[in-house]
Amino acid sequence: MSENVGIVIVSHSADVARGTALMVEQMVGHEVPLGWCGGDPGGGLGTSVEAIMAAIDRAWSESGVAILVDLGGAETNSEMAIEMLPESRRGRVVVCNAPVVEGAVMAATEAASGATLEAVRRTAEELTPV
């Protein structure tokens, strides 16, 4: 497993998701597969299972994918998206319990070193207030 773990950013707002992805690209670089999505299909705030699945696909890595989410529905829809993945991929995608912006940058920094999915998740979750 030499591929770096991928990172997916899911926010209710397309602007937040896009901005977070930009921060990851500019602070960490392009060596981490990255996908993001935000907003509902009508252009308002929200998240969609289909968009999350597409983002996982864009960020796909054989080493797995770590998802960073903002609030409520972003998390439940991400979990639903994971359940709908092909069985061969399902076990290699995790939702991190971490703030979306900070978590994405931390997780990507860890992922850029070739760390395992579990190590990437741990690094993002180190940020979570106890």
Add this chain to the structure above:
Amino acid sequence: MNKVRASVLMRHEVGLHARPSVKLTKLAKAFESRIDLGLSPDGPWVDAKSIVKVMATKAPKDSTIYFRAEGTDAKDALDALVTLVDGDFQDGR
């Protein structure tokens, strides 16, 4: 095992904030050796490969960064890290 120490004055304008921390951590991770970072010669030490811990040091401009490393590539690691900090984080990987 090789044990090496080094220190360098950090002149970066904003100190060890997000971007410099990411560069430092990424570089440290490129080496096998165990690498610690501290703000005094006696520590306390944090793992230089942990982005969360490095960023949490919040080292301000004009602080001296102390490194200690242990491992086969310890000297190369500290040479590279000192060069990065001394070069104002310009040549980060």
